[in-house]
Amino acid sequence: MTAPNAAPQPLVSRIGRFLAIHEESFAGAGISSNVYVTEHDGRYYVFDASGSPDLLSYLEAAGISRGYIAGAILTHGHYDHVTGLRSLAGLDLPVFISKSDVKLMESTVGKVGAKGFESPAGASVLESLSLTSISTPGHTPGSTCFYSEREGLLISGDTVFPGGYFGRTDLPGGSDAEMLASLERLSKLGVSMMLPGHDMPLLEGASESIRSSLEYARSLLRP
Numbered sequence: 001m002t003a004p005n006a007a008p009q010p011l012v013s014r015i016g017r018f019l020a021i022h023e024e025s026f027a028g029a030g031i032s033s034n035v036y037v038t039e040h041d042g043r044y045y046v047f048d049a050s051g052s053p054d055l056l057s058y059l060e061a062a063g064i065s066r067g068y069i070a071g072a073i074l075t076h077g078h079y080d081h082v083t084g085l086r087s088l089a090g091l092d093l094p095v096f097i098s099k100s101d102v103k104l105m106e107s108t109v110g111k112v113g114a115k116g117f118e119s120p121a122g123a124s125v126l127e128s129l130s131l132t133s134i135s136t137p138g139h140t141p142g143s144t145c146f147y148s149e150r151e152g153l154l155i156s157g158d159t160v161f162p163g164g165y166f167g168r169t170d171l172p173g174g175s176d177a178e179m180l181a182s183l184e185r186l187s188k189l190g191v192s193m194m195l196p197g198h199d200m201p202l203l204e205g206a207s208e209s210i211r212s213s214l215e216y217a218r219s220l221l222r223p
């Protein structure tokens with residue numbers, strides 16, 4: 001147990017150009033996601049916002065100063081990935097999320113000025129980070145993965161996890177058929193590193209793991 005007002009001690013690791021803050025860092029807040037941060041032109045972009053309303057103090061403890069945070073990019077709208085947006089609200093940042101998950105996000109954090117990925121703004125931010133967004137519905141309607149072909153790197157949210165696992169489809173908006181199609185899409189990519197929404201990042205051989213997830217999903221889900 002951590003005392004509520006103890007200084008945050010995030011569990012941080014570096015994976016390529018990403019700083020990973022492990023979900024257990026936020027254990028005091030209940031269920032949380034991993035958070036990944038990368039930098040472009042001296043400004044930081046935060047992928048997923050954890051389940052902690054105090055995300056900003058964890059970011060600052062990890063060396064990310066509030067004045068240098070340029071935006072938040074979300075894999076989907078579940079509360080354990082978006083609650084930390086509350087602590088960023090005063091920074092008036094752009095928040096990028098698939099339009100299909102905006103309402104889900106707002107059910108936890110209210111209006112946060114989401115820009116939506118389809119907008120040119122969202123696309124240009126991802127382009128500046130050398131990432132492409134891949135729509136991967138199934139866990140939620142707006143679930144999105146982020147991919148760098150050059151680095152073989154996939155930010156996979158709650159769509160696919162290491163160890164041959166995949167995201168649950170039994171929550172509102174989930175779909176077995178869409179999850180199967182999304183895993184098929186991801187299984188065709190060349191991926192070595194997987195940065196999942198939960199669990200430990202996978203540093204090599206992620207394509208093989210994604211194909212195992214697809215096989216496992218085919219055995220469990222109804223198309």
Ligand SMILES: [Zn+2]
Binds near residue numbers: 158
């Ligand atoms: Zn989720």
